[in-house]
Amino acid sequence: MAKPTVLMLTPMLPAIVEKLNARFETHWLPGAADPEAVIADAAERVRAIGMFPTGKVDAALMRRLPNLEIVAVAGAGYEWVDMSEAKARSVMVTNAPDALTAEVADVAMALIVMTVRKLAAADAYLRAGRWEAEGPMKLSPGSLVGATLGILGLGRIGHAVAKRAEAFGLKIAYHGRRRQDGVAYAYHDSPEALAEACDILLVATPGGADTHHMIDARILEKLGRSGYLVNIGRGTAVDEAALVAALEAGTIAGAGLDVYEDEPRVHPGLVGLENAVLLPHLASGSVPTRTAMGQAMLDNLEAWFETGKPVSPVSEMG
Incomplete structure (x- = not known):
């Protein structure tokens, strides 16, 4: 069975990168010479987006990904996700409310x-x-x-x-x-x-x-x-x-x-x-906590593709 395809919008710590790459077909925008080309190449296959709460998932991006099912945020905040568009497209949105x-x-x-x-x-x-x-x-x-x-x-x-x-x-x-x-x-x-x-x-x-x-x-x-x-x-x-x-x-x-x-x-x-x-936005900025945030994102992705039920959907998802 083919691995689910995940588009990653932000960097992750090495331990989380290793797990993501083992479990999913991952396409990374951070460090890409041509991020637009990465999106265009994977658009039809992408079923999930993963990110720390510094990425942006707007209506335009979601419309480019016709098979998108879930946006998993490795943090508590998710205001960078267009929730109206996500709900209209039945895209699940999850966060990591307790990790940090x-x-x-x-x-x-x-x-x-x-x-x-x-x-x-x-x-x-x-x-x-x-x-x-x-x-x-x-x-x-x-x-x-x-x-x-x-x-x-x-x-x-x-x-x-x-x-x-x-x-x-x-x-x-x-x-x-x-x-x-x-x-x-x-x-x-x-x-x-x-x-x-x-x-x-x-x-x-x-x-x-x-x-x-x-x-x-x-x-x-x-x-x-x-x-x-x-x-x-x-x-x-x-x-x-x-x-x-x-x-x-x-x-x-x-x-x-x-x-x-x-x-x-x-x-x-x-x-x-x-x-x-x-301070330079470092309240959650320790290796253990950022690892826990990434793991919470990973747990939501794995639960979604294994059971169809994420661990921590955001409140708007009901």
Whole structure:
């Protein structure tokens, strides 16, 4: 029996590449001299697409693949997949909702501490010889002691961050589309109300039109001069121009970001700001976690072709 044909849109770690190539007829766009030729050559045979959540599966690509059955995403987010077209064509879409939760939550807590306590700036201060030349660095204006963490988007990652934050002694509040049953954290019925009630606002929302620029100048004003913004959700949820203006004007005290509106390009106004901690989208960026994400994608592909039922279909699939 012929192996199912899979079109791979993004690189994978070697261990996952080896398994994919053994199980499927794989066609890789990364590194291809002529990606369009790769697609054209395999289009009639392609039954699946695999990718980390940096690939793009739009209607145009799906229409070029008449026998496409499944798009398997090696990550939690899947806003780069045209879900309307997928449903119209009865194409299954899967993701890996649990593989990266703990790792991202760990980095979120690290970013919170780095941002509030100005640890990146402190590291730079020491390395530049300023401690010896100028004496002790100025005290950080913020502290986690007695602070409230507001979580915008209390999903898997939001819950995992909340558990870690409780161990730090932080009080927890949240906003989402609805109040969650069995959750004791303080609920606020709007992003504005949450921003006004917390000291640190953590963005843990998915991407897409519903959350685009949810964090704008108005929300930043509510967060206030002693407030901090941390984003480990999606870069598109934050209006970066408004954030730069708020950081420059002292509208908020600081920001910690792992995601950006136009990756890998970062708003130039952010780069020179000492009150911004900037990470290059690495919250899930460890070999064990990226391997687990790739394995979850592989598990979905194998289950689909063996049983017709994937392990983790996205919620829109019913």
